[in-house]
Amino acid sequence: MDGRVGVALIGSGRMGAFHAETVARRLPRARLVAVADPAPGAADRLTGALGAGRAYTDVAQLWDDPAVYAVVIAAPARSHADLVVAASAAGKHVFCEKPMAVTLADADRAIDAARSAGVVLQVGFNRRFAADWRAARDLLDAGRLGTPRMLRSLTRDPGGFDPSRVLPDTIFLETLIHDFDTLRFLNAGAEPVEVYATADALVEPTWRDRGLLDTAVVTVRFDNGAMAVADACFEASYGYDVRGEVLGSGGMATMGDGRRNGMAFSGPAGRLVETVRGDQELFQEAYIAELAAFVDAVGAGTASPVTGEDARAALAIALAAAESVRAGRPVRIDEVEK
Amino acid sequence: MDGRVGVALIGSGRMGAFHAETVARRLPRARLVAVADPAPGAADRLTGALGAGRAYTDVAQLWDDPAVYAVVIAAPARSHADLVVAASAAGKHVFCEKPMAVTLADADRAIDAARSAGVVLQVGFNRRFAADWRAARDLLDAGRLGTPRMLRSLTRDPGGFDPSRVLPDTIFLETLIHDFDTLRFLNAGAEPVEVYATADALVEPTWRDRGLLDTAVVTVRFDNGAMAVADACFEASYGYDVRGEVLGSGGMATMGDGRRNGMAFSGPAGRLVETVRGDQELFQEAYIAELAAFVDAVGAGTASPVTGEDARAALAIALAAAESVRAGRPVRIDEVEK
Amino acid sequence: MDGRVGVALIGSGRMGAFHAETVARRLPRARLVAVADPAPGAADRLTGALGAGRAYTDVAQLWDDPAVYAVVIAAPARSHADLVVAASAAGKHVFCEKPMAVTLADADRAIDAARSAGVVLQVGFNRRFAADWRAARDLLDAGRLGTPRMLRSLTRDPGGFDPSRVLPDTIFLETLIHDFDTLRFLNAGAEPVEVYATADALVEPTWRDRGLLDTAVVTVRFDNGAMAVADACFEASYGYDVRGEVLGSGGMATMGDGRRNGMAFSGPAGRLVETVRGDQELFQEAYIAELAAFVDAVGAGTASPVTGEDARAALAIALAAAESVRAGRPVRIDEVEK
């Protein structure tokens, strides 16, 4: 090894490809040693395009490859927990895209596996690495926000979802999971107590009959009294909209101004600014920073900045939210913790 | 009469004094003919300062004063409905500060009284007359927002509430009532179906033992599927904060930028803009515009722009919210409509 | 007199009508006693619409009317100085729209006349009363901007100028005169030393042959070293644009954000805000505030907040700018002071 951390990508889809390029080109302390993807030719194409890394179709090949020191899991969500367990068992450090698991039992398995193996386990809650959110957290840590009273986090996608890739809980487990983590991040030290959610298929009413949801509002009460609201919608005509807000006893922080750049056009219709159109545009730097932090933690043997426990806590909120929609009433976190 | 509408003020407190000055000085089509306030000297002081109007300590004197063509009710909230009924019975047109009533039965009494008497009844939901909110509604009416999917309205006061003037339902009946009306205004044509609220004393934890609430988050589902969130907090360190948002199938409107003026100071700490500090600063023009509209409706005999039915509908949401906090579960509007 | 200052309007055009309405309806300490306009029926129409004031076609009638305690001059610019002199001679206090004079000799005559008569003379530099500009000046006075180094002031009109009402120096004497005063206001205590201007007919190239100018940039050096730039254009597709900026040793103040309201629409094209479309929209409060200040000064016998000397100083810059364009070189203020 040349001092750089050997990293393998599991999954070569949209996000996997971005992470692979980050490892290959944007992180001086990492190198891309392999890509694993079961789809024929997929890993080959990515390693070929990047000019780096072996291509595997069987993820198990990674476990035996001594050049693989750490893995980045960007496979389908439902496979994450098993992959964390397998990678840990093979002694590989693990960066896992969210959600790390879709059941609390799986989350516990993943956490235990990483702990037993003594590997770093980091989860892909990228907003913690985005400039606005980091700056808000810095304010909180500096005491300038005082005690949080109300929080808000929202995610609105630009639309075009493929219903075949959506499950009834997708909006909670894959979209709002980011917001649930953000709320914990911005209400540092507090934990959720009760969750109320309402959700529907408003973008695509035809989804309703299939039990799919595209719009949701979730209220979360925390043990420090703070009230939080997360909302998500799978379609916003103006692009990709992610915002946050903390109202504390000392002041308020707002995050996410939605502008693509600092240029404004004033014309007959008024003043127009361009809006952000996708996650890789809004969070490009955050996606890179989270992997840089992972590589640093692996290289220095320090603690993961976003732990399996963080993933589990956000998952508990998501599961309570889904249950709240089914039950039509608020659901306590301890109800999903049986 | 000189062509101007003779208006009497009922109540000479902070809001009453502002309205009285508006009638006396800012509305060319109105004149201030009387002020009634039971507190000794209060009405006198106001009419003296304005150089206009007779001063009464007994509101009943207004009913007999033929110069009083219309009244503006700015007395304590719990007296509003009775005053609407009495004024209507005397044949006076009525502008009533919110809340028009604190029970649905009282709301119905007030509506019936005005209808029977054939007088104009307008309710003080001033945000409908504020530039940002009017502009958003214009967008909606023009079809540019499409069908609303998610809405937001919030009110954060600068603090300093006197607990002796706060009742357990004050945050819903007197503060959030504005937001509930705003949500209906911005989701025009739809009606609320179900309400979930969580509330607490976070600003003044000592209020909790007395059953008082200073912070609340309310989720409202509408019959067109739209989900709305209203929140309120009795203290914001940065002043008076009122905002709104509509996400529709066509786009999003946001209201309320919180700036006091367009000046910004860039210095060593960054760029600073002043924030709005009070309701009479933020809504000065709206407060004037709503009375101007009232005087126009009275003068022209046209329909009230904000009706008793609007007041009743917002009240139903407020009552459901309060009940939701008590019951710890979502409450359907038809539950408070028994 | 009923304690209110009796005010007459001279000129019933666009600006005169606005001021007349302000006197009649928006200023509790003033009353409109007369309007004078030589155009047949013009004064009549305005007094009729406002329901107040006598109508004169001969301005001299005002001088003899004892109810006229003060006049507001909103007649054509070239008549201002003579009217100030005549009003002063008649013992009337004077508010004069800018420019107070178009030659320094006339400015001196006007100043002398008011001083000899002991009447208040205030000039219509309304930006000094606009919230953004007042706030910037407050910062300066509080020492937070330190010593000004660079200043900027600009005026862009929405277009539609009638060339028959434009003279070769109009852009300097009637438009940029506001900016020249603003630069002095924001660089308080300093005086201009040298001026360089470049100007052209860029909106309407056909104006060039008639010697008319519609676009200009003016650089002003002050005796405290500060450099200032004023610019003006008679057409902006997005409306009426007035901005200012002070860069000082302590920080920077920027004025004028151009938004009509705080509502933003996010849609497929991005995020759009409405822009201000005219001076009476942008400066409505400032126009009222300057007359209120005038009435206060007249009523209390205190000093004029915007003096004839201020008008003269701005005029000197305007004359130097016009001369600079003719001569194609920088012109010192003392060159126009011969």
Added chain:
Amino acid sequence: MDGRVGVALIGSGRMGAFHAETVARRLPRARLVAVADPAPGAADRLTGALGAGRAYTDVAQLWDDPAVYAVVIAAPARSHADLVVAASAAGKHVFCEKPMAVTLADADRAIDAARSAGVVLQVGFNRRFAADWRAARDLLDAGRLGTPRMLRSLTRDPGGFDPSRVLPDTIFLETLIHDFDTLRFLNAGAEPVEVYATADALVEPTWRDRGLLDTAVVTVRFDNGAMAVADACFEASYGYDVRGEVLGSGGMATMGDGRRNGMAFSGPAGRLVETVRGDQELFQEAYIAELAAFVDAVGAGTASPVTGEDARAALAIALAAAESVRAGRPVRIDEVEK
């Protein structure tokens, strides 16, 4: 060669180190093959830190190194032209930091040398690659701005300049040269005709006796009639401030909002946003993008996106501005073209 362009850095100072890191780590199509710096140990330290490239103390060693396919010149400004000539003579493609030359004769020599050698010559006007400026130019190219009438470009540094590195023309040749290029970029197709400048030592009055300047305002007339203003100040208490503006017949584009991120803190003093503090923060992406474009042009054999002629044209404005300050009058571009 492995398909990547071998690039050498000339100069390992602040900007040179940034460019070297970009070549070594951020550009997949380039590799850092050498760094040359005459200061003992300087090149060694940089190549060591980056883990790439040979270190030379004599720039001539680069000319003989066959692995060096292109050079990036980030040496002191006064050496640029000679280095461009030498690099061209050695057949190396050249990216040269601004200013490419400080006399027109030197600029011509550099242009001729590159042309004769058939190498790519690109100049470091990074703003052309910054998102705001690119977006404004796109608007212009799309016709939405119409014909430019007034333009503005400004540069304000955060201060701390070392007077020993400042020459009398530094503010024009090294700072405002960016703005002069920006004005040409935003007034595409037009060329400057006449320049008027005023400048002084306002930040450090003691500089005045040494003939140094720290604050300047420059007016430029273009052959399409457009008027432009560039200003610069070597100290802004709020950081690094670069802005631009184009007012055209169709509308206005503004560039540079100065925010460090999208987070805002609302507290007792108002609403505060952080401001950008340095050029490598504001223009990080632009600095990378300009080198990426250079590597692309070199690799593909296509035309330079920012030519020696562009550098020469901006230099002519800078020289005319400096001459204008000396002469105290406007200076025509053809006067410096003798």
